[in-house]
Amino acid sequence: MHAPLENSIQAHGLVREFKKGPRAVDGIDLHVDSGEIYGFLGPNGAGKSTTIGMLTTLLPPTAGTATVAGYDVVKEGPQIRKVIGAALQEAALDPFLTGREHLRLQTTMHGITGEERRKRSEELLTRVGLTEAADRKVKGYSGGMKRRLDLALALVHRPRVIFLDEPTTGLDVQSRSALWVEVGRLAKEDGVTVFLTTQYLEEADVLADRVGIIDHGRIVAEGTPEKLKAEIACSTVEAVPANPDQQGAVTAVLERFGQQTTGYGPGSVAVQLTSSNGNLAEIVRALDAEGVVLSQLQIHEPTLDDVFLAKTGRHLEGAGDQEEQEPKIAEPAPA
């Protein structure tokens, strides 16, 4: 019987400093289990790509230690490169080569040749839905096709750990969903450990078993998306007065139920409810008692952006674009 393969990622006090620059990564600890999808969330410049650079052996750490699949990132770089796959930010493809030629080159670089190379290329082209486009030059591919080819290239040697650096940035909804399905399948069916960076909250929410939130090079929160949101525990109520002059009155009523928050629609008042304080029916009654007429009233469940806000004091970039949550309750304006 074979011993189970060690596919985990571990880091302790990992630091990366650039010359004449701040610490891009400032002492992070990570533990990603075998077969887990770990979402690494943070705004631009938070240190996500630098962390991936160190874990994939492209950048030596300034301090700290890390292992990938049981190998040390500093001492055993060549061994790590044999067992990892990576699709880095912006698909780095040669516009003058075809998809099939990319696969041929990548398999050769991994020492896969002959019939095995041909079979593996065909298998991956089918898997990412590029069989028909395989002999077209990449310069004619759409963004989604490039990303799918990028993923196929990262998988040619059947890696045990895969790093995806913002794999869906710039993709349309359909392409993004297709990639999510493929990434989910990799972890569930093939047992591959997936380390995924993203700026998109929805992506982390849908895909990741656990999420780490990084800001200014430090991990500020970590856990399952559900656990992180449960830590916040409070929904947000957003109300839009029918008459803008009544905004002050609405604010006064809502502040009885929680703390005012920002980042919602123009003309609206939003408060994050304190855990034991009030429900929607009570809020409606209080507003009615004050004679306020609303054009809209919504309750928002906590999101990872709320977690980010709670931990860092600001919203995650792009959160508004990505996390357009459906309101749980939409009440007509009280009479």
Added chain:
Amino acid sequence: MTSIALTQTAALGARSVVRTARQPANIIFPLVFPMLLFAVNAGGLQSATRLPGFPTDSFVAFALAVPFVQGALIATINANVEFARDIQTGFLNRLALTPVRGIILLLGQLGGLMTIALAQAVFYLAVGLAFGVRLASGFGGAVMLLLLELVIALAFASLGSWAALRTGSTEAVQSLFPVFFVFLFLSSMNMPRNLIEADWFRWVATINPVSYLIEAVRSLVIEGWNWEALALGFAVAGGLSLFGFTLATRALWRRLERT
């Protein structure tokens, strides 16, 4: 070198050739421009052959050496611009994330450039033969000429690769083009050094390594087997190759910080 390393080098070289072949500007310009300059010089400077001591009565034969050096220069600059683009787009990082050894990445790139330069050299030779030039060194001289062209291409290619790896900038590599061209024009490309009247020009042409590359090629065309010229040509090309390759290798280690 193991068979896998050889296969990897060949695959990278083939990619470099295919990428160049699929960009018509990168094919046409290195073929046509040297031929145009060759035609202009050969047509306009024929009377120079009447100078006492001029080594041949055919300026076409005399000038044929220039396209070999000029073409190698243009092709390697173009290809190294693409190499710098690989750095900018992250393609080099993609390759660096595989188990391939760093030196293979450089050897593959240089191998591709040498292949392109060799194909160009065959074209220049064919044009020369079509215009009635007969190599004084015969068929063996043609083989030697192609071998010399490979070493000349390696010299320019490794210097261009160094620039690409050191700067990671397509603009920086392109800026080498006029620098190399100054060396070409300040060489013995249009006149044997002993017939250059201006002292300063003769001195510059004498210390200019490009003169020895041209003179080695030229010797095979118009003189036959001039071992001194060939030795100087190979020594200069080999020395520049070694110098450029050393610089490029060091720049590669700096560029690829991988552990």
